[in-house]
Amino acid sequence: MPRAGLNRAAVVDLALAVVDDGEFEGLTLAAVAGRAGVAVPSLYKHVAGLADLRREVALRAVAELVARLREATEGRRGADAVTAVAHAVRGYAAERPGRYAAVQAAPALGDDPQGRLGAVSAEAVDVIADALRAAGVAGSGDDVVHVVRVVRAAVHGFVDLERRGGFGLPQDRDASFARLVDVLVAGLPITAPRATRAAAPPGGPGRPRGR
Amino acid sequence: MPRAGLNRAAVVDLALAVVDDGEFEGLTLAAVAGRAGVAVPSLYKHVAGLADLRREVALRAVAELVARLREATEGRRGADAVTAVAHAVRGYAAERPGRYAAVQAAPALGDDPQGRLGAVSAEAVDVIADALRAAGVAGSGDDVVHVVRVVRAAVHGFVDLERRGGFGLPQDRDASFARLVDVLVAGLPITAPRATRAAAPPGGPGRPRGR
DNA sequence: GGCGTTGGCTAATACCCTTAGCTTTCTGGC
DNA sequence: GCCAGAAAGCTAAGGGTATTAGCCAACGCC
Numbered sequence: 001m002p003r004a005g006l007n008r009a010a011v012v013d014l015a016l017a018v019v020d021d022g023e024f025e026g027l028t029l030a031a032v033a034g035r036a037g038v039a040v041p042s043l044y045k046h047v048a049g050l051a052d053l054r055r056e057v058a059l060r061a062v063a064e065l066v067a068r069l070r071e072a073t074e075g076r077r078g079a080d081a082v083t084a085v086a087h088a089v090r091g092y093a094a095e096r097p098g099r100y101a102a103v104q105a106a107p108a109l110g111d112d113p114q115g116r117l118g119a120v121s122a123e124a125v126d127v128i129a130d131a132l133r134a135a136g137v138a139g140s141g142d143d144v145v146h147v148v149r150v151v152r153a154a155v156h157g158f159v160d161l162e163r164r165g166g167f168g169l170p171q172d173r174d175a176s177f178a179r180l181v182d183v184l185v186a187g188l189p190i191t192a193p194r195a196t197r198a199a200a201p202p203g204g205p206g207r208p209r210g211r
Numbered sequence: 212m213p214r215a216g217l218n219r220a221a222v223v224d225l226a227l228a229v230v231d232d233g234e235f236e237g238l239t240l241a242a243v244a245g246r247a248g249v250a251v252p253s254l255y256k257h258v259a260g261l262a263d264l265r266r267e268v269a270l271r272a273v274a275e276l277v278a279r280l281r282e283a284t285e286g287r288r289g290a291d292a293v294t295a296v297a298h299a300v301r302g303y304a305a306e307r308p309g310r311y312a313a314v315q316a317a318p319a320l321g322d323d324p325q326g327r328l329g330a331v332s333a334e335a336v337d338v339i340a341d342a343l344r345a346a347g348v349a350g351s352g353d354d355v356v357h358v359v360r361v362v363r364a365a366v367h368g369f370v371d372l373e374r375r376g377g378f379g380l381p382q383d384r385d386a387s388f389a390r391l392v393d394v395l396v397a398g399l400p401i402t403a404p405r406a407t408r409a410a411a412p413p414g415g416p417g418r419p420r421g422r
Numbered sequence: 423g424g425c426g427t428t429g430g431c432t433a434a435t436a437c438c439c440t441t442a443g444c445t446t447t448c449t450g451g452c
Numbered sequence: 453g454c455c456a457g458a459a460a461g462c463t464a465a466g467g468g469t470a471t472t473a474g475c476c477a478a479c480g481c482c
Contacts, residue, residue: 213447214446214447214448239438239439240438240439240440241437241438241439251438251439251440252439252440252441252442255440255441260439260440261438261439261440
């Protein structure tokens with residue numbers, strides 16, 4: 001009887017694949033074992049159990065989202081960075097709903113023995129904070145924290161409601177999202193002006209505004 | 212062997228009790244049966260299964276939240292209504308985290324045979340819409356829809372992140388929430404002025420601002 | 423080539439939901 | 453007051469899930 005040649009990374013890859021065609025809640029050892037062509041208990045040779053696997057999936061997802069945020073805010077500051085963050089998050093959730101759910105579930109996933117999850121989550125906050133700090137968000141460090149929370153909350157709330165089917169009416173959701181971003185930009189203490197449409201930052205002209 | 216005297220409403224009551232000391236995900240037929248002092252299959256005499264029970268719990272929770280929103284917006288319009296809605300939602304989530312999770316899970320709960328859940332959800336949106344419409348939110352009906360979505364998204368996002376432990380830093384979350392409300396009020400097209408502190412609306416002076 | 427490590431397996435336990443079918447209790451009409 | 457029939461409980465059984473224990477075969481290295 002030949003071996004399947006699994007290892008921890010491969011198991012997590014399969015778990016991500018499971019999450020990608022389903023919900024995060026649908027991540028099950030049985031599903032992963034099925035894809036691996038292996039009996040369920042065999043997975044315990046690579047992973048400490050379902051909780052461990054969930055944690056690992058969340059870690060990957062958060063890291064991936066951080067990378068996207070970094071890329072999206074590259075060279076942008078202030079209002080423009082807020083817009084970029086908003087669209088990056090919504091885009092990620094649309095593309096990979098299961099992974100986005102994993103990101104959200106991350107804090108509740110318990111032990112986090114090496115604190116890796118906490119570290120990479122803090123990184124996510126830093127990426128946003130840096131973009132805002134560089135844009136003149138008012139002095140005190142606490143202020144930046146509050147502003148980052150406001151941005152995260154607003155964007156996450158919209159994305160989460162959308163993902164869960166919370167918007168029952170037929171009106172255009174892209175327009176609603178654009179509206180949300182406008183409200184954020186208008187209400188936040190950002191000194192850097194919003195980039196004009198003519199002098200569009202990297203990403204090319206006509207960067208999608210409504211998606 | 213005496214009867215337990217259950218009925219559909221009583222089973223749902225017990226389910227709500229289960230949800231109230233745990234998470235919505237922890238709602239299990241076994242737990243309900245345990246509280247009822249009854250074997251698990253007996254519940255099927257009153258409820259069509261776990262999915263049905265979940266739906267019923269969600270229905271109750273949404274109705275309860277709607278009632279609170281109605282009460283909170285009573286006599287308030289515009290900016291003040293937005294503040295009231297925000298605090299009502301956050302207060303409900305803090306007081307009954309499991310039920311708030313049920314509200315959020317509602318749209319994903321499937322069939323909703325009589326459309327009761329859809330109806331009461333629409334009611335929730337209407338309560339907010341009415342308060343804003345009466346406050347001069349600009350003309351077209353679509354505009355009201357977008358604004359209501361912005362408010363719902365921002366508030367829900369904050370509450371959801373908070374509930375999930377998504378705010379790792381020690382800074383005061385009440386202050387962050389107040390900031391979020393300020394951003395909403397500042398960014399929305401509300402004509403009605405914010406009620407002055409001196410002429411505080413029903414609820415008494417010094418209504419909690421940071422909770 | 424042997425031997426230890428490793429990665430698979432089966433078996434067993436303990437949860438969970440759900441269906442089927444039985445029995446007991448309550449209730450309502452005569 | 454009695455006697456159906458309906459309603460509400462039960463046990464038994466079957467199919468998911470995760471997890472632990474213990475076995476055995478394959479791989480790799482000396």
